[in-house]
Amino acid sequence: KDKPSSPSTSNPNARTIEVLQSMCDYYTKINDHWRITAYRKAITTLRQQTTKKVTTAEEAFLLPNIGSRIAQKIEEICSTNTLRRLNYANLEPLDQVLDLFLKIHDVGLARANKWISQGHRTLDDLLTKADLTANQRLSIEHYSDLTSRIPRSEVTQLAAFVQREAFLLDPDVELLVGGSYRRGSDSSGDIDFIITKRGTTSSSELVSFMNALIAVLYKKSFLVATLSQSRRESEGSKFLGCCMLPPNGKWRRIDLLLVPETEHGAALIYFTGNDIFNRSMRLLASKKGMRLNQRGLYRDVMRGPKRVKVTEGELVEGRSERRIFEILGVRWREPGERWC
Ligand code: DCP
Ligand code: MG
Ligand code: MN
Numbered sequence: 001k002d003k004p005s006s007p008s009t010s011n012p013n014a015r016t017i018e019v020l021q022s023m024c025d026y027y028t029k030i031n032d033h034w035r036i037t038a039y040r041k042a043i044t045t046l047r048q049q050t051t052k053k054v055t056t057a058e059e060a061f062l063l064p065n066i067g068s069r070i071a072q073k074i075e076e077i078c079s080t081n082t083l084r085r086l087n088y089a090n091l092e093p094l095d096q097v098l099d100l101f102l103k104i105h106d107v108g109l110a111r112a113n114k115w116i117s118q119g120h121r122t123l124d125d126l127l128t129k130a131d132l133t134a135n136q137r138l139s140i141e142h143y144s145d146l147t148s149r150i151p152r153s154e155v156t157q158l159a160a161f162v163q164r165e166a167f168l169l170d171p172d173v174e175l176l177v178g179g180s181y182r183r184g185s186d187s188s189g190d191i192d193f194i195i196t197k198r199g200t201t202s203s204s205e206l207v208s209f210m211n212a213l214i215a216v217l218y219k220k221s222f223l224v225a226t227l228s229q230s231r232r233e234s235e236g237s238k239f240l241g242c243c244m245l246p247p248n249g250k251w252r253r254i255d256l257l258l259v260p261e262t263e264h265g266a267a268l269i270y271f272t273g274n275d276i277f278n279r280s281m282r283l284l285a286s287k288k289g290m291r292l293n294q295r296g297l298y299r300d301v302m303r304g305p306k307r308v309k310v311t312e313g314e315l316v317e318g319r320s321e322r323r324i325f326e327i328l329g330v331r332w333r334e335p336g337e338r339w340c
Contacts, residue, residue, distance in 0.1 A: 002121065010050075011046075011047060011049070011050050012049070012050075012052060012053035012268040013046045013047075013049055013053055013054055015051075015077070015081065016046060016054070016074055016077045016078060017046050017047065017310060019077045019082060019269045020039055020042060020043050020046070020070070020073070020074070020077070020084050020241075021039075021043060021271045023035075023039055023073070023083065024036060024039035024040060024043065025098065027039065038067065038069075038070060039070065041065035041066075042065060042066045042067075042070045042074075044065070045063050045064055045065050045066055046063075047072075049063070053078070054072075054074060054078075055075065055078040055079075056075050056078075056279075057071040057072045057074065057276055057279060058071070058276065058279035058282070058283045059283070060074040060075065060281045060282055061279070061280050062283065067284055067339075068274060068276035068277070068339060069268040070296070071276055072262070072276065074190060081292070081310045088332040093245045094116060096247040097116055097120075097121050097122075098112050098113070098116065099330070100123065101115055101116070101120075101123075101126075104126075104136055104139045104140055104143070104145045105135055105136065105138075105139035105146070105253075106133070106135055106136065106139070106227070107136065115130055118130070123143055124138050126140055126206065127140055127141070127267055134211075135227050135228075138225055138227075138242070139227075142242070142251040145250045145251040145252070145331055146242070146251055147252060148250070149187035149188065149189060149208045150187060150188045150189070150190070150191070151186070151187050152181065152185070152187060154252075155177065155181050155188050155191055155195030157244055157245065158191055158214060158243060158252065159175075159177050159181075159191060159193075160255070161222060161245060162175060162193065162213075162222070162254075163175050164218060165213060165216050165220070166195075166209075166213055169209065169212050169213060170197070170209055170214065171224075172197055172198060173196070173197045173206070173209055174195070174196050174197065175193050175194070175195050175200075175290070176193070176194045176196075176268075177191060177192060177193060177194075178192045178193070178194045178257075178268065178271035178273075179191070179192035179255075179271060179272065179273060180273070180274070182272045182335045183272060183273065183274065183335045183336055183338055183339065184335065189253065190252065190254060190255060191243075191251035191252065191253070191254045191255065192255045192271055193254070193256045193257065193262075194257050194259055194266075194267055194268060194271050195209075195210065195256060195257060195258050195259065196258075196259045196260065196261055196264050197209075197259075197260075197261065198261055199261060200261050200262070201261070201262045202260050202262050203237050203258040203259060203260050203263075205260065205270075205294060205297075206236070206258040206259075206260070207237050207258065210237065210239060210256060210258055213256075214226075214239060214256075217243070221244075222243050222244065222245060223241055223242070223243050223254075224241075224242050224244050224251060225241055225242040225245060225251075226239070226240075226241045227240040227241055227242070228240045237257075237258040238255065238256060238257045238258065239255070239256040240253075240254075240255050241254055241255075242254065257271060261319065262292070262296075262318050262319055263295045263296055263318045263319070264318070264319055264320075264321075265296075265317065265318060265319050265320040265322070265323065265324055266292070266293065266294055266296045266297065266317075266321075266324060267294050267295070269281065269294075269321055269324060270293070271293035271294070271321050272335050273338065274338060274339055277338040277339070281328065281330070284328055284329055284330060285297060288328065288329070289301075290313075290316065290327075290328075291313060292324070292328075295318060296315050296316070296317060297315075297317045297318070297324050297328070298313035298314060298315055298316060299313055299314055299316050300313045300314050300327055301313035
């Protein structure tokens with residue numbers, strides 16, 4: 001193992017650097033030149049951060065030469081003191097089981113670890129011996145479909161099917177595919193629809209449309225499962241489910257989000273992502289005394305003692321994606337440029 005040079009011990013990011021260095025060593029072993037370079041650059045940047053510990057992905061991401069992947073790893077290192085991927089590289093069998101279980105819908109670290117501690121090691125163990133919710137069962141039964149990436153051309157096809165049915169219900173409703181598809185990715189984990197209509201000021205005005213759309217999509221056997229359907233207005237109404245289109249017939253994850261026109265720009269930013277880009281935008285907003293969320297950009301957020309939020313503040317902009325970039329003083333980025 002390489003010498004962890006002593007000056008780095010005085011750097012608050014020493015532990016992070018050490019873990020990133022062992023990742024770099026691993027990639028050196030397998031000759032992954034691209035990653036070796038990326039890790040070296042990130043390590044150089046962190047070495048220069050001698051006064052402040054970088055703990056979150058969005059902070060890391062704002063530093064030079066740190067992309068979103070490594071930014072996420074830096075956060076993981078700071079919160080767990082290690083990196084799951086590191087053990088993976090050494091093929092720790094239990095981490096592989098953890099990884100297998102974490103891909104089931106609605107399964108977090110606590111649930112997955114509990115199953116492991118109960119002795120479950122395979123999906124079949126879960127199906128036959130574990131106590132499962134209906135959604136978990138569905139998600140395991142269609143595990144290979146639901147965990148495989150959807151080719152871009154198939155997303156286009158599935159989207160066209162939904163858009164056609166939506167148009168027949170209400171030609172004024174607009175359905176746009178956000179998420180990785182809008183960023184131009186050649187495959188997606190799911191399909192994220194952002195649904196809006198001119199003149200709307202609350203997502204509740206779109207709820208009856210969404211219910212009608214869901215009903216017709218079930219009738220056409222396009223929808224095959226509902227995972228959840230929230231109606232809390234503060235979050236905007238949403239539907240999470242599974243769909244399927246012959247002849248391929250694979251189960252795919254689909255999300256429908258209802259957004260009023262007045263919040264469309266902020267919602268577009270949020271649901272286009274990626275998540276690290278979003279977190280950087282929010283951090284920028286807060287540095288300018290504003291607040292950005294999926295509903296809008298706000299200013300004069302009143303804070304009491306300990307910076308506890310007292311009021312929501314005044315809405316500055318929600319409608320236009322471009323205006324939000326302008327007000328924040330950041331260069332406009334096409335969706336395809338929002339990876340990092
Ligand atoms: N999002 C976010 N923070 C989260 C989850 C989501 O900011 N914790 C935003 C950014 C994402 C968008 O919502 O781009 C859609 O979420 P997805 O999980 O569907 O992610 P993507 O569409 O980006 O990727 P994938 O291809 O895996 O679906
Ligand atoms: Mg998505
Ligand atoms: Mn999604």
